[in-house]
Amino acid sequence: MVREELEQTLVLIKPDALKNSLTGYILSQLSEFHTGLRFAGAKVVHVTRLLAEEHYAEHRAKVFFESLLEYLQGKLHYPDEPHKQRVIAIVYQGRNAIAGMRDVVGPTNPHQARDARPGSIRALGTVVPITDEGGEVIGTRLDNLIHASANPADAEREIKLWFKPTDIPPSMRIFPTAACDTHFYYRDQRVYTTYTTGSICLAAPGDVLWDTDLEVLELVCRGADAPYSLGAVAAKYLTNLTEEE
Ligand code: ATP
Ligand code: MG
Numbered sequence: 677m678v679r680e681e682l683e684q685t686l687v688l689i690k691p692d693a694l695k696n697s698l699t700g701y702i703l704s705q706l707s708e709f710h711t712g713l714r715f716a717g718a719k720v721v722h723v724t725r726l727l728a729e730e731h732y733a734e735h736r737a738k739v740f741f742e743s744l745l746e747y748l749q750g751k752l753h754y755p756d757e758p759h760k761q762r763v764i765a766i767v768y769q770g771r772n773a774i775a776g777m778r779d780v781v782g783p784t785n786p787h788q789a790r791d792a793r794p795g796s797i798r799a800l801g802t803v804v805p806i807t808d809e810g811g812e813v814i815g816t817r818l819d820n821l822i823h824a825s826a827n828p829a830d831a832e833r834e835i836k837l838w839f840k841p842t843d844i845p846p847s848m849r850i851f852p853t854a855a856c857d858t859h860f861y862y863r864d865q866r867v868y869t870t871y872t873t874g875s876i877c878l879a880a881p882g883d884v885l886w887d888t889d890l891e892v893l894e895l896v897c898r899g900a901d902a903p904y905s906l907g908a909v910a911a912k913y914l915t916n917l918t919e920e921e
Contacts, residue, residue: 683769686831691761720764722915723750731834774831780797781822804817835851837908862876
């Protein structure tokens with residue numbers, strides 16, 4: 677198989693799409709018939725704050741960051757219904773997956789999408805004014821229905837953030853994995869190699885991990901600098917575990 681046939685991108689069908697029953701429409705637009713791309717992995721995720729923060733880490737300093745986290749967590753569209761707060765995360769694979777998917781998705785701002793790319797998925801989104809307590813408009817929120825990775829580096833980071841290697845069939849995995857030979861436990865943003873009450877087992881001997889995740893766990897355990905955060909490793913193991921947060 678030629679490597680370019682295996683390119684992968686992460687798609688998130690966001691809470692506004694679920695609330696408006698656009699899931700089926702979006703999946704149909706993204707079908708292999710229309711895009712030439714195949715499912716490599718898919719899951720329903722109750723998004724924790726940790727996962728949302730890691731996903732949108734590049735926007736940490738922006739004024740809309742807090743509302744972006746609440747949006748991805750489903751808190752804006754389902755404030756009183758935690759059981760409906762979820763997104764559908766999908767890895768699509770195929771030639772030109774990243775740029776091709778961004779094209780079907782359309783521009784970030786739904787108004788621009790309607791002008792520049794009518795027919796794209798985000799052309800069906802909404803732009804919501806944000807007002808202060810006095811009713812003054814202080815900004816806008818972009819409810820744009822769907823996320824798609826912007827470039828190869830983001831795609832790799834995001835796929836590894838949302839998916840374990842074992843969520844993807846072995847023959848479809850494109851990022852290197854490694855076998856773990858020790859236990860790693862997580863509690864209160866720290867990692868341990870022995871169990872203590874209240875900690876969660878992230879990995880055990882024999883488990884298959886992204887090789888970069890294993891490297892981060894080993895470095896953090898030794899107190900050394902790691903290429904990315906422990907939170908980015910742990911988030912997918914803590915997902916759908918409790919009713920949190
Ligand atoms: P995404 O990362 O969700 O696929 P994108 O890559 O097209 O979208 P980004 O610049 O990464 O756009 O912005 C991430 C998300 O932040 C957008 O999907 C949107 O919901 C929100 N956002 C971006 N810019 C603004 C803004 N100026 N005001 C409010 N929300 C914004
Ligand atoms: Mg983005």
